[in-house]
Amino acid sequence: WKETTRRDLTSVVQTLLPQMQEKFQTVSDQIIGRTDDTSSRIDDLEKNIADLMTQGGVEELEGENKIPPHRSGGHLKEGGIFAG
Template identity: 75%
Template sequence: MAETDPKTMRDLTSMVQTLLQQMQDTFQTMSDQVIGRIGNTSSHIDNLEKNVADLMAQAGVEELEGENKIPATPKS
């Protein structure tokens, strides 16, 4: 056995607790990173939607909704 192998039940319990705490810390860090990325992605999507709406307004196109999408008549 290696020197780090548990020799008693108490040692084993301590090792398992340490391992579980490390796993929890790693999971929390990863979770925080994912949530941060989702927030950034959401912000980018919001900006993209606004830019598309602005471009449509500049082009004189109304936003289309519903199943029967009919473009606005061009202004003369």
């Protein structure tokens, strides 16, 4: 009885494992595809923003998270808090 149960269990595992691997690969491929699509969209948005900034006469900021100076004469306090 034990040997039959063991063989049955082995058979089930041998059947399920390739199915699970295939499903995992499918989901993984979908995630990678969506990530690539999102990356392309972000690249397009960055290009569009840069084009709009150029059209608007705004110079491109260097570095990340820079805030352009406010045109109404306000200034940024330490820590990036705006004082108008």
